[in-house]
Amino acid sequence: MSEALLLKDIDEPGLNTLATYEARGGYASLRKALQKTPGDVLVELEASGIRGRGGAGFQMGKKVSFLPQGSMDKYLVCNADESEPGTFKDRELMQKNPHGLIEGIVIASYAAGTDRSFIYIRGEYAHQADIVEAALAEARDAGYVGERILGSNHSLSLHVHRGAGAYICGEETGLLDSLEGKRGNPRLKPPFPANQGLYQGPTLINNVETLATVPAIIELGGAEYAELGVQTSTGTKVVSVSGHVQRPGNYEVELGVPSREIIYDLAGGPLEGHQIKCWFPGGSSSPVMTADDLDVPYDFDSMAKAGSMIGSGAIIVVDETTPIVDLALKVAKFYRHESCGKCTPCREGTNWTVKTLERIDSGEATPMDLDIMASVQDHIIGNCLCVLGDAMAMPIGSMIVKFRDEFEAHIEGARARSELALAGAGGNGRANGEELH
Amino acid sequence: MSAHPGPPDAQRASAWDRPADLEKDPALVPEPGSVDVPEGLRREIEDAMARYPDRHSAAIPALHAAQQVHGWCSPEAIEQVALVMAVTPAYLDSVASFYDMLENHPVGRHSVYVCTNISCSLRGADALLEAIVAEAGEDPDFNVRAFECLGACDIAPMASVDGVYVGPLEPSDVTQLLDDSRAGRPVLPDKQLATRLVADPSANSREFPLHPTEEGSP
Numbered sequence: 001m002s003e004a005l006l007l008k009d010i011d012e013p014g015l016n017t018l019a020t021y022e023a024r025g026g027y028a029s030l031r032k033a034l035q036k037t038p039g040d041v042l043v044e045l046e047a048s049g050i051r052g053r054g055g056a057g058f059q060m061g062k063k064v065s066f067l068p069q070g071s072m073d074k075y076l077v078c079n080a081d082e083s084e085p086g087t088f089k090d091r092e093l094m095q096k097n098p099h100g101l102i103e104g105i106v107i108a109s110y111a112a113g114t115d116r117s118f119i120y121i122r123g124e125y126a127h128q129a130d131i132v133e134a135a136l137a138e139a140r141d142a143g144y145v146g147e148r149i150l151g152s153n154h155s156l157s158l159h160v161h162r163g164a165g166a167y168i169c170g171e172e173t174g175l176l177d178s179l180e181g182k183r184g185n186p187r188l189k190p191p192f193p194a195n196q197g198l199y200q201g202p203t204l205i206n207n208v209e210t211l212a213t214v215p216a217i218i219e220l221g222g223a224e225y226a227e228l229g230v231q232t233s234t235g236t237k238v239v240s241v242s243g244h245v246q247r248p249g250n251y252e253v254e255l256g257v258p259s260r261e262i263i264y265d266l267a268g269g270p271l272e273g274h275q276i277k278c279w280f281p282g283g284s285s286s287p288v289m290t291a292d293d294l295d296v297p298y299d300f301d302s303m304a305k306a307g308s309m310i311g312s313g314a315i316i317v318v319d320e321t322t323p324i325v326d327l328a329l330k331v332a333k334f335y336r337h338e339s340c341g342k343c344t345p346c347r348e349g350t351n352w353t354v355k356t357l358e359r360i361d362s363g364e365a366t367p368m369d370l371d372i373m374a375s376v377q378d379h380i381i382g383n384c385l386c387v388l389g390d391a392m393a394m395p396i397g398s399m400i401v402k403f404r405d406e407f408e409a410h411i412e413g414a415r416a417r418s419e420l421a422l423a424g425a426g427g428n429g430r431a432n433g434e435e436l437h
Numbered sequence: 438m439s440a441h442p443g444p445p446d447a448q449r450a451s452a453w454d455r456p457a458d459l460e461k462d463p464a465l466v467p468e469p470g471s472v473d474v475p476e477g478l479r480r481e482i483e484d485a486m487a488r489y490p491d492r493h494s495a496a497i498p499a500l501h502a503a504q505q506v507h508g509w510c511s512p513e514a515i516e517q518v519a520l521v522m523a524v525t526p527a528y529l530d531s532v533a534s535f536y537d538m539l540e541n542h543p544v545g546r547h548s549v550y551v552c553t554n555i556s557c558s559l560r561g562a563d564a565l566l567e568a569i570v571a572e573a574g575e576d577p578d579f580n581v582r583a584f585e586c587l588g589a590c591d592i593a594p595m596a597s598v599d600g601v602y603v604g605p606l607e608p609s610d611v612t613q614l615l616d617d618s619r620a621g622r623p624v625l626p627d628k629q630l631a632t633r634l635v636a637d638p639s640a641n642s643r644e645f646p647l648h649p650t651e652e653g654s655p
Contacts, residue, residue: 011634073490085554085586092635116490123501123538124550124587126600127631159488164497165537167585181493183535199490241636242556242590249591249636267636284555284586316556316590330555334585340535 003228005216005236006209007252010096016131018138021099027144029215033107034152041111045214047222049234053089054079054170054207055282055311057233057300061222064112064204066194073201074114077179078105080121080128080208081163081170084283085334086314089238090208092250094121094128097212098135102158104214106145110154112204117156120175123164133160167338171386172205173197174340185342186386209238209313230256233299237313241267244274244319253298260294263317274319278402282311284331285391287398288318307398324403325410328396329357335392346389349380353396360407363414370407374400463527467520474517478506482521492522496532500539509540537584544580547618549573550597553583556590560605565594568608573615589630602630 014020046061082090121129139145147155168174169184178184197203226234233255242248246268278288287308296306336350356373359365377393481502485495503514510533519526533539551566573579595604603625617624
């Protein structure tokens with residue numbers, strides 16, 4: 001793709017070393033940024049219109065501008081706890097181009113006026129964390145990180161912090177608690193991290209991909225970057241495509257391309273002889289879409305208007321061989337496992353959703369259980385400290401709406417089967433166990 | 438859905454279902470010198486503490502380091518970390534019981550985390566897990582666990598073997614995977630994520646072969 005910014009040269013051998021990165025023009029954006037005032041760099045970031053690539057899609061420039069001025073201890077935290085099921089873009093960026101991320105962090109810290117920074121990498125990404133640490137050591141030696149960077153007045157201490165396996169630590173306030181050495185429980189907001197975050201100091205938290213894009217924004221200029229993509233979703237985005245497709249992988253696209261193009265042209269479409277039953281546009285937290293929604297443009301607002309979200313940019317394609325109940329159960333069990341237990345709607349809601357789905361699967365449920373399950377989802381959304389509960393309620397709720405017939409047929413079929421089983425091998429149940437998955 | 442091998446629920450503290458000994462005084466911060474700490478571990482924990490404005494931030498790196506030494510977050514490991522960090526054992530227990538990668542039970546030396554989340558299960562992760570459990574489930578050297586999304590859906594179904602990502606795996610790969618791990622060899626070298634290129638060659642400004650390992654050059 002000609003407009004590739006992040007995946008440009010990504011497979012070049014040795015891009016993770018400073019020498020190759022510099023040969024490819026690396027750290028030129030940092031030099032350029034340090035010649036401007038922090039305020040001017042912030043103007044470029046705001047002009048670029050880039051929205052956070054971690055899931056919420058909040059404008060990065062605006063987020064930076066929320067940090068108070070002044071000389072108090074301020075922090076920049078890079079969220080590299082990529083755990084959303086289906087997402088593996090940050091892994092690729094850190095593994096292959098760690099200096100791109102480091103350069104982005106140094107520029108962003110300059111704009112935000114922070115001099116302490118941490119990269120919170122999920123513990124499972126040990127290989128990637130090793131690579132980032134090695135790159136960081138090179139960058140320190142070359143004077144790109146540390147005291148008075150490249151002779152300017154900007155200093156930055158940057159460290160890698162490894163997590164230990166908890167989805168909730170991808171939530172920004174859960175991440176902060178985890179980084180402070182506690183259990184990763186989300187905090188009540190407000191105060192937002194921009195006012196009171198890490199160690200009670202103002203904190204800017206950005207996703208890996210967002211920060212890794214910053215050097216490109218400085219190189220192109222904010223206005224030119226904003227030409228890419230569509231008006232309210234500017235730039236390019238790395239999309240992770242997985243599940244039942246021919247070529248799962250990371251693809252960089254301009255925001256606003258039809259989703260069909262990503263799934264069919266780039267990822268090769270569904271497996272031979274199969275059709276798309278449903279797909280998640282933005283990780284397992286996003287409401288599912290069906291084959292009818294393939295022409296929705298892949299950008300923040302179009303997807304929101306169509307009733308879903310691009311979230312972290314992870315498309316999971318599911319074909320007709322997977323029963324919807326199995327899919328729902330997989331999703332619900334994940335969120336039950338990962339719920340931190342701090343607030344009731346999420347802790348109980350995820351648990352009861354799993355139990356109800358298990359009843360549906362085993363033939364103990366009635367169609368009324370579907371309505372109860374749907375109402376559980378409604379009661380989770382908007383009632384928790386963080387969006388983990390919503391992240392289960394949205395896809396499950398959408399599955400009940402879009403695949404109600406299949407759920408009902410599954411309930412009937414499973415009941416008939418269990419009655420047959422109860423009647424014994426020789427028994428003659430009332431239904432002949434119609435063929436279901 | 439398949440059974441979950443390993444600890445029944447890693448989110449819960451060990452012995453959560455046994456009553457606490459109410460007669461016992463709560464453990465305090467260990468007195469200096471009261472616990473022997475291996476020198477390497479002490480240094481690693483102190484280095485971790487130096488990276489943060491607040492020493493508590495070193496809890497995860499410190500517990501991880503202690504787990505490397507002791508095999509799991511045993512009471513002894515917790516005591517040692519508590520002494521160096523000058524925090525109570527209970528504080529460290531609260532942290533260790535929260536995270537999936539910190540073990541609250543003795544486990545095998547070789548960890549095999551099999552991703553069984555959506556993308557991997559769509560591509561056969563449940564059968565893969567069964568195959569691994571069938572071959573290594575009883576082996577005390579292995580810690581086989583179903584794990585949540587490991588962030589490698591492009592190589593689904595996959596597993597993280599002692600921290601090394603390998604995939605896409607077939608049940609027929611299991612024997613070699615376990616043998617490699619036992620022998621301390623690189624696990625399934627042609628299936629390691631570290632050597633994989635991005636899926637879209639046109640995303641690159643230059644032509645690179647799509648599968649370099651097939652030609653023999655990693």
